[in-house]
Amino acid sequence: MSGLEAFLLTVIAASTPLLLAALGELVVERAGVLNLGVEGMMATGAVIAFAVALATGSPLLGVLAGALAGAAVALPFVFLTQVLAANQVASGLALALFGLGLSGLIGEGFVGQPGVRLERLHIPGLSDIPFIGPVLFGHDVLVYLSFFMTAAVAWFLFRTRAGLILRAVGTNHTAAHALGHPVRLVRTLAILFGGVMAGLAGAYLSVSYTPQWVEDMTAGRGWIALALVVFATWRPLRVLAGAYLFGAVWILGLHAQAAGYGLPPQFLSALPYLATIAALVLISRNRTLTLTNTPAMIGQPFMPER
């Protein structure tokens, strides 16, 4: 295996959870909701996926359970923000804290246990081509799903009527409501979709990236996914590019640690977080760019007046 091949494979692995979670949050924010709880949904998805994969021996069932768990843990957030019109920032923080605590609670007994790994697909012929085979055709199903979902989200948002309604709800909920669109239903579905995607991202971590359960194994990826959505100015294809950029930074840090340039490993581990701040600065300094792309209703509760 060449060095470049190994590098590309690890970058793909590091980028996939960021891409999955950020795509989910992108749809949520396009509907006008800010859900800061991605980290909590991801952690819950990770621990449930690990547990179900271990119990059933089927990593695919684990992934499915992780996706559902991500949506399930978002239900209190749905109730608070859509039914009770509570503050979304505080509710999202509550979801992040609750999800991390709950996942630690559930995962207590799984620490140190070997997990079940999601097998990589092997396409006869294609997967065996040198270099191209492993890089393009040798991944597990979640990697392909992340690419498929990028295209699907882009198509849904900009090519379907339902996507148009979702964007309308995120741009002006009063007008959307006046036109008869079910604002809170659209937002509820968007939040649940975000939960499923964050759950999938967590499942990827615990059954594919490192098949084990470690407390706080999400390591801030949920927060980085939130930053990615801003960095991508709420566009699916830019989320894809951003996720791979961040994945590459993550892996460069790891490789530099292995090579040992005399830099302390902690400094290199801090790279993704510093890169996130740098990316936010880069994109936010252009006020017109962010202003024209930010969904106008983001973070604002909607309560139909009777």
Added chain:
Amino acid sequence: MMMFTLERRPAPSRLWSLAAPLLALALAVVLSAVLFAALGHPPLRALYVYFVEPLSSMWSLEELAVKATPLLLIGAGLALAYRANVWNIGAEGQLIMGAIAGSAIPILWPGWNDPLAMVAMLLLGMAGGAAWAAIPAFLKNRFNTNEILTSLMLVYVAGLFLDWLVRGPWRDPMGFNFPKSVAFEGWHVLPVLSGRVHVGFVLAGVAVIVLWLMLSHMRFGFAVRVQGVSPRAARFSGFSAASITMHVMLFSGALAGLAGIGEVAGVIGHLQPSISPGYGFAAIIVAVLGRLSPWGVLFAAFLLALTYLGGEAAQLALGMPAKVAQALQGMLLFLILGADVLVHYRIVRRGAKREGTA
């Protein structure tokens, strides 16, 4: 679909602004019992071990004060920031940087060991926390970045920086390779009031009073409150939005830093890779549960301290996982936010005739 619907009250309900937190607490107790039962513990016994027993002895009341100290300090700072709609959620990182900055004296200049050194440690702790909080404030003011994300990213950076220090340059050379600094001695350890309660507890009380003075008696506090309600109107109070953002971040960062050096110099006695069980995050709940008011923060800090203390007791007595405290805290925040709706809305039956506004 829904039987009931919410109707906005003409004015916030006085009754519910007091009753809502109590309702949230009652629900939290019920849901905790459900959670304990789900974990396989008899719920009533677990509730007793978790919430009652820690309050039944002098020793544990002191422990409650020990845990309330950082929560009070950080919660008071965050309450001011949140009043201005500045969402500093990186207090955990500011706590760590305060602990590091304050520890520079015992670790780098161990010879300077007098009361003045202790004061310098506390001041350095505040400076370290404030400096770390100034970064998201500066980035927000200068580049319009979201302070929620930047302040949180800096938590991870601070944690890694501390990890590097205690495994690298600041490791105790006589410490058998354990990742920790030299033990603090003499005036480098904060004076104790009673049991393990250190002088930081008094400072926490002062912080709450300062918050009260600011909010009710000072022009800056007034500007902060106006900024939170109407950013445009705040301009007329004579403070720019950027200046308010920077000052509330410095204030909350300094208090988080003080909490950090308090933990290290008052409770732990040396630097180590992990110095806080998430006080910086729990303090977010303290600020929100306390309705961003000084007296509310006071009450909420002791309540959150109880969730930590009860968590430790349940861990020892019942073998519950350590993370139970964090799960309960998240649940509590959910319930508070939900109950708060009753302050601004009333529940009416769908289809029922609207009564005259009472």
